[in-house]
Amino acid sequence: MVPAPVKIIIAGGFGAGKTTMVGSVSEIPPLTTEELMTEASTGVDDTSGVERKQTTTVALDFGRITISTRHVLYLFGTPGQARFWFMWDDLARGAIGTIVLVDTRRVEASFAAIDFFERRQIPFVVAVNCFDNAARYEVNEIREALVVPDQVPIVMCDARDRDSSKIALIRLVKHAMTVLPAPV
Numbered sequence: 001m002v003p004a005p006v007k008i009i010i011a012g013g014f015g016a017g018k019t020t021m022v023g024s025v026s027e028i029p030p031l032t033t034e035e036l037m038t039e040a041s042t043g044v045d046d047t048s049g050v051e052r053k054q055t056t057t058v059a060l061d062f063g064r065i066t067i068s069t070r071h072v073l074y075l076f077g078t079p080g081q082a083r084f085w086f087m088w089d090d091l092a093r094g095a096i097g098t099i100v101l102v103d104t105r106r107v108e109a110s111f112a113a114i115d116f117f118e119r120r121q122i123p124f125v126v127a128v129n130c131f132d133n134a135a136r137y138e139v140n141e142i143r144e145a146l147v148v149p150d151q152v153p154i155v156m157c158d159a160r161d162r163d164s165s166k167i168a169l170i171r172l173v174k175h176a177m178t179v180l181p182a183p184v
Contacts, residue, residue, distance in 0.1 A: 003072045007094050008172065010061070011117070012101035013109025014080035017129040017159035019061045021101060022077040025165045026063025033060060033079075060091060065169070073169065080109070088116060097176035098124040099168050101159065104134045107145050114146060123176040125153040127168040151179075 010018045023030045061077030076091050078084075092098070098117050102110045110126075117124045128142055137145075139154045148154070155171050158164040 001069065003066065003068070003070055006067075006071055006073050006096055006173075008073055008075050008169065009092055009095045009098040009117075009122075010075055010077040010101060011088070011098050011113040011124075012078075012080060012129075013103065013106055013113065015106065016080060016101040016103045016109065017131075018077040018080065018101055021099070021127075021129075021157075021159035021165050021168075022061040022063040022075050024160055024162045025065055025169065026075065027066060028064050031060075031062040032077075060087065073173075078113075082112070085112070085116075092117070092120065092122060095122060096180060097172045098122055099127045099172050100124050102126055102128045102142070102146070103131060104128060104137060104142070105131065110146060114148060123172070123179045125155060125168065125172045125175055127155050127157045127159075127171075129159045130156055 010021050012018055019030075019032055019034060023032070060079065061075070063075040063077075065073040065075065067073055076095070078088055078091055098113075100110060100113045100117065114124070114126075126142065126146060126148060128137075130136070142154055143150070143152075153171050153175050155168050157168045
């Protein structure tokens with residue numbers, strides 16, 4: 001029996017930790033399209049809050065998790081910069097849901113991802129990547145800042161930690177199962 005593929009998107013703003021999350025949970029060495037940032041991105045990419053960032057995703061990240069003999073999760077990480085958003089429609093096609101990864105040091109960088117998935121009615125959860133040097137907020141404060149409805153789950157995570165990232169994925173799959181129509 002060939003396992004059924006389940007497509008999941010990891011999205012969010014520039015520098016939110018998408019590549020890190022895909023890599024932390026993938027059972028295979030993740031495919032990444034990380035490239036060194038160059039002076040050509042100066043004035044194009046907003047690096048405020050992530051000034052030490054030296055690489056960036058220029059196409060996608062890909063990872064895989066076998067969850068049973070019947071299902072395999074395929075993880076696709078989106079690029080975060082606006083100049084690469086043209087790829088998001090293709091990456092999102094066929095996805096059961098999305099983790100929108102949020103960096104509280106740059107909350108405004110999350111708005112575009114949230115809007116994108118809301119407009120397309122693709123189920124999503126907000127996963128707050130708890131960076132070491134970032135302020136901590138209560139879920140209700142994050143919900144209010146992001147203007148997401150109560151039915152959208154918000155989870156705290158550390159994208160570097162496999163178990164923490166798996167919890168966010170589990171929350172997404174459970175949420176998607178409650179809002180998507182049952183297969184015929």
